Amino acid sequence: MTHHSPDRTPLSLLGLGVMGTALARAWLAAGHPVTVWNRTPARAEALAAEGATVADTAAGAVAANTLVVVCLLDDSSVGEVLAGTDLTGRDLVNLTTGTPAEARDRAAWAARRGARYLDGGIMAVPPMIGVPDSGAHVLYSGSRELLDRHGPTLAVAAGPTYVGEDPGFAALHDVALLSAMYGMFAGITHAFALVRHEDVDPVAFAPLLADWLVAMTPSVHDTAERLRSGDHTQDVVSTLAMQVAGTPTFLRTAEQQGVGTELLRPFFELMRRRLDGGGGAEGLTGLVDLLAR
CATH class of the missing domain: 3.40.50.720 (NAD(P)-binding Rossmann-like Domain)
Incomplete structure (x- = not known):
């Protein structure tokens, strides 16, 4: 007791x-x-x-x-x-x-x-x-x-x-943080699905994936700075136009691997909408304003 x-x-x-x-x-x-x-x-x-x-x-x-x-x-x-x-x-x-x-x-x-x-x-x-x-x-x-x-x-x-x-x-804040978590889980799910039926050991693949996700985390701070300034083109290296041009490769790869594209298409569609609205020189932060309509 x-x-x-x-x-x-x-x-x-x-x-x-x-x-x-x-x-x-x-x-x-x-x-x-x-x-x-x-x-x-x-x-x-x-x-x-x-x-x-x-x-x-x-x-x-x-x-x-x-x-x-x-x-x-x-x-x-x-x-x-x-x-x-x-x-x-x-x-x-x-x-x-x-x-x-x-x-x-x-x-x-x-x-x-x-x-x-x-x-x-x-x-x-x-x-x-x-x-x-x-x-x-x-x-x-x-x-x-x-x-x-x-x-x-x-x-x-x-x-x-x-x-x-x-x-x-x-x-x-709770739901915002957990929403980001589920977005990450969606990406992890799709990544493992792509290699699932190949001669790729998922345990060996995991460190590559984890390290890559960690390397991408500074984008959170970049996004915050651009949202604060209101300038979605600030220090952009990979523009929205460049990224949209590459999306068909992701979709074709998924289809060729027998993997559904349900987790990728909605985000790619948002990217296309922002591009069509004139955001080609931006990074991805303009999608925040597109969602927060």
Whole structure:
């Protein structure tokens, strides 16, 4: 059983899915008194054995401590679970995945109920939670004062990164980062598909691919500078016109290798549209403005 430390902030945690359970265990291991609640009570049994206090109701969990953390399925679940609770004077930290608009609405909803609000986007998988130097961090937005007050407690689970007063910014940054991740995964998927049926060892190919992706990461900073300046032609070496001229080779190669082009064509079509609109001298950053219509 975990022994609580008297100098550790007590908190309540609502939601004991895989992520919620990992959060609870991190705080318990650090000596924080933790009150937990879950729709399915059986999920709390193991945590009770580790020192958590189990509340019979969500309202009971909220009433137990000033700091209340929710990690539920979605925004609708947050509204349903907290509907019958008294949030007056509570510090509500919402680690439920949602959209920027949902976070802004939830912040206003919490304020009407007398609670201070902080929204969070968890940039980690459960095994990383509470593990020093794992790289886990949580993006926070909303009340800076609230993050300053509870930062040491929240940092036990994962390093806090503040992204702004707008309550929707954590969710916005979260989805933006994950969208880039999925774009990378799409490229990795296509690359491995191209070599899949050749005499190419995927394990031997992997370092070449990984090193190439790392070498391309400075383009993130180049893109940011061009977007800030508004000049999409700044220091461009490979123009959009040059790149569009080369896209048929990628498509023919895929077809000859028996690989679908579903992951490439949408991006190539955007490139063609920007070119047709007069962006031939630009790099690829003009596509950002094309998408952000």
